[in-house]
Amino acid sequence: MKIGLFIPCYVNQFYPKVGIATLELLEGLGLDVEYPMEQTCCGQPIANSGMEKDAIPSYQHFVRTFKSYDYIVAPSGSCAYHVRNHYDIIPQSADVEKVRSKTLDLAEFLNDIIGSDKIRQARFPHKAGLHQSCHGLRGLRLAQSSERVLPAFSKWENLLGKVDGLSLVPITFPDECCGFGGTFSVTEPEVSSKMGSDKVDDYLNNGVEYIISGDMSCLMHLDGIIRRRKLPLKTIHIAEVLNSHG
Amino acid sequence: MGDFNHHLTHAARSASFLEDEPRTNWHNGAVMNFRKKRDATIKAIPEWEELRSLASSIKENVLGNLDSYLEQFEKAATENGVRVHWAADAAAHNSIVHEILNRHQVTRIVKSKSILTEECGLNPYLESRGIEVIDTDLGERIIQMRDEPPSHIIAPAIHLKREEVSELFHDRLQTEKGNTDPTYLTRAARLHLREKFLKAQAAITGVNFAVAETGGVVIITNEGNADMGCNLPPVQIHCVGIEKIIPRWEHLGVFLRLLAPSASGQKSSIYTSHYHQPKSGGEMHIVLVDNGRSDHLGSPDFRNTLKCIRCSACINTCPVYRRTGGYSYHSVVAGPIGSILNPARHPEQYNDLPFASSLCGSCTDVCPVKIDIHHQLYHLRQTLTEKGYVTYVKKTIMKMAAGSMSHPGKFSRSMKWMKRLLGAPRWLLYSPFNVWGKTRELPAPPAESFSDWYLKNRKKT
Structure with a gap:
């Protein structure tokens, strides 16, 4: 099984530690992982701005870059969701279909393809709250959303439940959006920030030290608010938690 | 705040709403209460997801055969002694209603909640022709006294605190100054409205469901105000958007089980009233209104929106709506569903609305008829951009990237x-x-x- 590591463009530049943790986690499972250097961006910011036709070259570039891998794994529910669901506007060649169906979020890949019991036990002795990104939650269905009357499950909690020392604290509004929303964060900055601030307060009121999420974009927004408000809270990607062996 | 005429975008209106943070928090909580009550109620309905699928497929069938159901409805209603009218647009709707009232020399009417008549601008149309229109839903009466549009489709005065209602009633209904007791205020409104009901010469209502098989209309309220209106005066007029048709009487059960829980978390609304024929010596009219709906039906990406039963669940769950208020959407129908309906019909006026969303998808999961609301918002962003409704700066930056x-x-x-x-x-x-x-x-x-x-x-x- 050959894995193509898809590191979202902003993670590559701003959060290299998340990329390294993801790579080490996958390598630790004995997988053949490669990071194709030609990768750029999945095109989501362009498409969410209403210009998906302009994003088509980036879609085609993504498919060319990743078509030879058995799975394409990304530490991002949001980017994986975009490839899976919005690459429907280009001709659906065998390569496109393969890339779309084989692009997985890291938590999804570990749960569904590897099995959560195969992962080396991590240790993260902290009180933390989970942030379910909307694209992970309702887009990729990595957990059950509170709107539906269906059996509960959570691929994130499956993985985090096995981490030694981690105490996962429930928050009051577990699937309220953090307000990042890509370009929404700068086109509607006031409401975006208010949503983020309310979200941060929810974690604060529930006494957590860390906010753990599968999407750095939500965390970039929440962390920006936390640092501006000088709050005693930290954010961390789920890959870093699962790769903690201290 | 409720002035829709200024060309301010959702972002600008939100920014000013958010300046008062305590009030924003209060509004967020008040609307979130609907969502919490909804969750509590539906958790006791294990077949909830099946009901949603069923309702969605019944509506799918309706949208695919709307013409024949409408004709069936007209035939059945006419046989019941009802007069059925067809209105292509808002202007036709208003003039049909006015013509009926005029024929009976009506100068005073009572009206129960109808988003359709808001959409058509019926109140100002009739008022400018010398007819007194009294909205009888308590929330609607409150905003009517304040000369404001609704900020929420089922709770039109959700943006007001009880202190503000108390002040208004002190001014208009001579209640005690500073008495904010909801029971006291509601009783004052009831007395005021009773008088209006007794003096009304005709009643107008909105309609929740029109049953093709029976030709009957179903009207749902919590206050019984539609019934107070319809049962007294000789003339009753029911205004219906053409998408409100359901094929059979038996389908009603599916929708009634979904509507009240989705809207307010009630298992059932207080009044579910069925009107089939005129009262003896009276007249019953039904006005079937298109006003852009058939164009909407013809656009495959957006036709799903016509399944909407106006429950407001998407509005109540929307993290943006809760924190920015209904007026930030500068249209009659606010929130996620309004962000599709408005720009799909009037892109020049409402092209900001599909962008007034983080695309979190809660609206789609909460929708009782399974409208893919946030996917439609995403598609609308594309459509509006192609039509040229995106600022030059944004376009240049995005093209460069x-x-x-x-x-x-x-x-x-x-x-x-x-x-x-x-x-x-x-x-x-x-x-x-x-x-x-x-x-x-x-x-x-x-x-x-x-x-x-x-x-x-x-x-x-």
Whole structure:
């Protein structure tokens, strides 16, 4: 099984530690992982701005870059969701279909393809709250959303439940959006920030030290608010938690 | 705040709503209460998801055969002694209603809640022709007294605190100054409305469901105001959007089980009233209104929206609506569903609304008829951009970014340049041009990117 590591463009530049943790986690499972250097961006910011036709070259570039891998794994529910669901506007060649169906979020890949019991036990002795990104939650269905009357499950909690020392604290509004929303964060900055601030307060009121999420974009927004408000809270990607062996 | 005529965008209106943070928090909580009650009620309905699928497929069938159901409805209603009228647009609707009232020399009417008549601007139309229109839903009466539009489709005065209602009633209904007791205020409104009911010469209502099989209309209220209106005066007029048709009487059970829980968390509304024929010696009219609905039906990407039963669940769950208020959407139907309905019909006026969303998808999961609301918002963004409704600056920036995405070298250079920018001195970095930085810190740039690290540590040469 050959894995193509898809590191979202902003993670590559701003959060290299998340990329390294993801790579080490996958390598630790004995997988053949490669990071194709030609990768750029999945095109989501362009498409969410209403210009998906302009994003088509980036879609085609993504498919060319990743078509030879058995799975394409990304530490991002949001980017994986975009490839899976919005690459429907280009001709659906065998390569496109393969890339779309084989692009997985890291938590999804570990749960569904590897099995959560195969992962080396991590240790993260902290009180933390989970942030379910909307694209992970309702887009990729990595957990059950509170709107539906269906059996509960959570691929994130499956993985985090096995981490030694981690105490996962429930928050009051577990699937309220953090307000990042890509370009929404700068086109509607006031409401975006208010949503983020309310979200941060929810974690604060529930006494957590860390906010753990599968999407750095939500965390970039929440962390920006936390640092501006000088709050005693930290954010961390789920890959870093699962790769903690201290 | 409730003035829709200024060309202010959702973002600008939201910013001013958010200036009063305690009030924003209060509004968020008040609307969230609907969602919480909904959740509590539906958790006791194990077949909830099946009901949603069933309702969605019944509506799918309706949308595919709307013409024949409408004709069936007209035939059945006519046989019941009802007069059925067809209105192509708002103007036709208003003049049909006026013509009926005029024929009976009506100068005073009572009206129960109808978003359709708001959409058509019926109140000002009739008022300018010398007819007194009294909205009898308590919330609607409150905003009517304040000369404001509704800010929420089922709770039109949700944006007002009881202190404000108390002041208004003191002014208009001579209640005690400073008495904010809801029971006291509601009783005062009831007395005031009773008098209006007794004097009304005709009643107008909205309609929740029109049953093709029986020709009957179903009207749902919590206050019984539609019935108070319809049962007294000789003339009753029911205004119906053509998408409100359901094929059979038996289908009603599916929708009634979904509507009240989705709307307010009630298992059932207080009054579910069925009107089939005129009262003896009276007249019953039904006005079937298109007003852009058949155009909407013809656009495959957006026709699903016509399944909407106006429950407001998407509005109540929307994290943006709750924190920005109904007026920020500058239209009669606010929130996620309004952000599709309005721009799909009037793109020149409402092209900001599909962008007034973080696309979190809660609206789609909460919708009792399974409208793919946030997917439609995404598609509308594309459609509106293609029609040219995107600012030049945004377009230029996005085109520049898109242009580099298929060229790894170029892309990596521009990303590095962006990262370097983050290392600029604080006074420069957090200038007024940095919209992000008004409320949030930017990420601290790391020493090396992941790709640099990978080249050094993993790349086989």
